[in-house]
Amino acid sequence: MKKSRVLVSGGAGYIGSHTTVELIAAGYDVVVVDNFSNSDMSAVENVRRITGADIPFEEVDCCDRTALRRVFEHYDFDSAIHFAASKAVGESIEKPLEYYGNNLSSLLNVLSLMREFGRHNIVFSSSCTVYGEPDKQPVTEQTPRKSATSPYGNTKQMCEDILRDSVAAYDGLKGIALRYFNPIGAHPSALIGELPRGVPQNLVPYITQTAAGIRECLSVFGDDYPTPDGSCIRDYIDVVDLAKAHVAAIRRMIEGKEKAPYEVFNVGTGRGVSVLELVDRFQKVNGVKLNYRIAPRRAGDIIAIWADPTLANTELGWKAERTLDETLAAAWAWEKHLREKE
Numbered sequence: 001m002k003k004s005r006v007l008v009s010g011g012a013g014y015i016g017s018h019t020t021v022e023l024i025a026a027g028y029d030v031v032v033v034d035n036f037s038n039s040d041m042s043a044v045e046n047v048r049r050i051t052g053a054d055i056p057f058e059e060v061d062c063c064d065r066t067a068l069r070r071v072f073e074h075y076d077f078d079s080a081i082h083f084a085a086s087k088a089v090g091e092s093i094e095k096p097l098e099y100y101g102n103n104l105s106s107l108l109n110v111l112s113l114m115r116e117f118g119r120h121n122i123v124f125s126s127s128c129t130v131y132g133e134p135d136k137q138p139v140t141e142q143t144p145r146k147s148a149t150s151p152y153g154n155t156k157q158m159c160e161d162i163l164r165d166s167v168a169a170y171d172g173l174k175g176i177a178l179r180y181f182n183p184i185g186a187h188p189s190a191l192i193g194e195l196p197r198g199v200p201q202n203l204v205p206y207i208t209q210t211a212a213g214i215r216e217c218l219s220v221f222g223d224d225y226p227t228p229d230g231s232c233i234r235d236y237i238d239v240v241d242l243a244k245a246h247v248a249a250i251r252r253m254i255e256g257k258e259k260a261p262y263e264v265f266n267v268g269t270g271r272g273v274s275v276l277e278l279v280d281r282f283q284k285v286n287g288v289k290l291n292y293r294i295a296p297r298r299a300g301d302i303i304a305i306w307a308d309p310t311l312a313n314t315e316l317g318w319k320a321e322r323t324l325d326e327t328l329a330a331a332w333a334w335e336k337h338l339r340e341k342e
Contacts, residue, residue, distance in 0.1 A: 023247055069113055082123070090150035222297035259315070
């Protein structure tokens, strides 16, 4: 029986590289496209090392429809996972036009080419930011979407709407939007992990770079929120667990088990962890001391959000398995691996 092949856009990025590993482990063939806007070739090479697979790779910007069309012409695949997008909340507030241009155009190109070439299944990389500042915790898939607190979050809402409307309009097209909570950690091999360009926009890379002495001090943005310790609360999910959710979503569509042509799932642990709690756990797990300070609140941050992952647990047959301690240990091992290479 012929293996199914999956196009992974943004497959050299943080979540895309881990998902490529898990797809191959699950028996799928993969073709990766990436423009290296927030990654480099080492991620592709290390995915090949981990899997032992000679993964086809094309350096393509998904906003370049002509170049992306050549990928569709050259490779036979029925399914796609679309990661390629700019992803930093703070940066999106400073550069809204870049975020709207990149995140919308890339999805529009992928969907229009899937329709043209008769490719059927797409998993979209969405985010819990679509819920804005929710009234109740935890959030379910029925929690109302609110006005986004950043252009990044708004692009995720708009892309979900584009996917929903496309699936409704075009026979044969099926889509699943996975609403991620806060991916952290790295592969247990320490060969792939989060590789930010310049100053990290996400918490855990800033923690690990501070622990490694690259950053002088970690800023915790606000300790006066209405939470037990005053810092924001998030649902931190291990990136390997998150990657496996994509495999489950692809399998669901290929096997025809979806209950509607367009479905949405929350992908989280179901547990809220505060920023200060995460900092404390990192120090204890890894035996390191972090230099950190309390800074003013940051624009675009919400107070608290965590998932009710019941639907993904029951329908996708998926659940988060790795502990927070395991995840933070893997993040530190990845950071040390990067420093050893220098």
